Amino acid sequence: MKGKKNQVVYAIVVIILAILFAVYLFTISPLLSFFWFSGLFVGFILQKSRFCFVAALRDPYLIGGVDLTKAVLIALAITTIGFTIIKYWLVINNEPLIGLNYITPISLATVIGGFLFGIGMVLAGGCSSGTLMRVGEGFQLQLIVLIFFIIGSTLGAHDFGWWKKILMSYNKTIFLPDFFGWLGALALQLSIIALLYVFINKWGDKNTGKY
Amino acid sequence: MNLNDNKKYNFWFKNSWSYITGAILLSLFQIITLIVTKEPWGITSGFAYSGAWIFESLGGDVSSWEYFSKESAKKALNLGFLNHPYSLRNLGLIFGALFSTLLASQFKFRKVKSIKQVILASIGGLLMGYGARLALGCNIGAFFSSIASLSLSGWIFGLFMFLGSIVGGKILIRWLI
Numbered sequence: 001m002k003g004k005k006n007q008v009v010y011a012i013v014v015i016i017l018a019i020l021f022a023v024y025l026f027t028i029s030p031l032l033s034f035f036w037f038s039g040l041f042v043g044f045i046l047q048k049s050r051f052c053f054v055a056a057l058r059d060p061y062l063i064g065g066v067d068l069t070k071a072v073l074i075a076l077a078i079t080t081i082g083f084t085i086i087k088y089w090l091v092i093n094n095e096p097l098i099g100l101n102y103i104t105p106i107s108l109a110t111v112i113g114g115f116l117f118g119i120g121m122v123l124a125g126g127c128s129s130g131t132l133m134r135v136g137e138g139f140q141l142q143l144i145v146l147i148f149f150i151i152g153s154t155l156g157a158h159d160f161g162w163w164k165k166i167l168m169s170y171n172k173t174i175f176l177p178d179f180f181g182w183l184g185a186l187a188l189q190l191s192i193i194a195l196l197y198v199f200i201n202k203w204g205d206k207n208t209g210k211y
Numbered sequence: 212m213n214l215n216d217n218k219k220y221n222f223w224f225k226n227s228w229s230y231i232t233g234a235i236l237l238s239l240f241q242i243i244t245l246i247v248t249k250e251p252w253g254i255t256s257g258f259a260y261s262g263a264w265i266f267e268s269l270g271g272d273v274s275s276w277e278y279f280s281k282e283s284a285k286k287a288l289n290l291g292f293l294n295h296p297y298s299l300r301n302l303g304l305i306f307g308a309l310f311s312t313l314l315a316s317q318f319k320f321r322k323v324k325s326i327k328q329v330i331l332a333s334i335g336g337l338l339m340g341y342g343a344r345l346a347l348g349c350n351i352g353a354f355f356s357s358i359a360s361l362s363l364s365g366w367i368f369g370l371f372m373f374l375g376s377i378v379g380g381k382i383l384i385r386w387l388i
Contacts, residue, residue: 039303
């Protein structure tokens with residue numbers, strides 16, 4: 001069996017070095033230290049739970065597996081509720097809203113970029129979080145994915161101005177609470193997630209044992 | 212001591228968690244991240260900066276690129292990797308996964324098996340990187356975080372990412388058989 005040798009001592013060395021690095025970062029800025037720690041935390045979670053966005057999107061169609069798809073829908077639902085409560089609380093207390101950077105404009109670039117990303121993640125067998133996670137697990141292949149991911153990102157940043165002129169001149173930012181109110185937007189989104197959940201659940205039952 | 216027989220060790224370090232546990236903890240991570248950093252989780256904009264630093268270290272110059280034209284972006288570029296929050300979080304993610312794998316005594320350098328794999332990995336990586344810059348994010352920023360932020364863009368990105376994954380699956384099947 002693989003990995004029978006005890007590696008706990010290496011784990012302890014890694015975590016001690018990680019904490020020392022966190023202390024160093026803390027002397028620059030506590031927030032940097034938080035970013036580093038939160039990365040460690042999320043890497044740990046992803047590895048322990050074998051969470052994979054690629055499988056969540058690909059498997060229902062390709063092999064009929066739906067467990068990860070359901071887990072992603074649950075994560076979307078819980079995070080939506082959490083984010084909305086925080087933002088609503090800020091609004092009723094007349095505090096400035098946070099998290100606005102991720103309410104992005106929709107344009108043809110969203111469509112084409114999403115499509116390219118979807119092809120790429122299936123070919124590479126990993127998304128952005130999954131690729132980083134597997135580099136940590138020791139996969140050489142994902143290290144190659146990461147290198148080309150960074151090259152692709154750099155090329156994308158290089159061409160960004162050009163695409164912006166061509167694809168993003170017609171764009172629209174749609175923040176659901178602007179149209180449905182906070183409660184309405186939350187209810188609408190949770191209903192959509194629930195419908196998707198019911199659908200994917202049925203899909204899973206139908207395809208059990210088929211492959 | 213044979214670790215595989217130690218029930219406590221298996222329970223705490225070796226056994227995987229359920230996907231649902233993962234989903235709940237990821238949500239918790241997102242919520243804490245929003246509260247502390249004022250923005251949700253994002254990954255790939257960090258890659259663009261990493262690439263820019265590598266490009267500049269090779270003698271390139273990104274100062275004329277529109278992507279880095281904002282004052283805040285220029286400042287972040289000047290401060291470098293060790294002062295860049297997203298890059299540190301990305302690096303942390305790698306080390307968090309490494310820590311978890313070592314704790315379970317499952318770490319192993321896994322070699323590339325074939326040239327076909329390398330080609331797929333390279334093309335896949337390029338498409339993801341380029342696509343994410345176009346769409347202003349990846350499966351985390353443009354999908355997970357945007358949807359959770361009640362932005363319609365997350366659903367649109369998700370729909371087309373899904374369609375792309377079907378095409379990717381077809382390419383994969385055709386190429387591997």
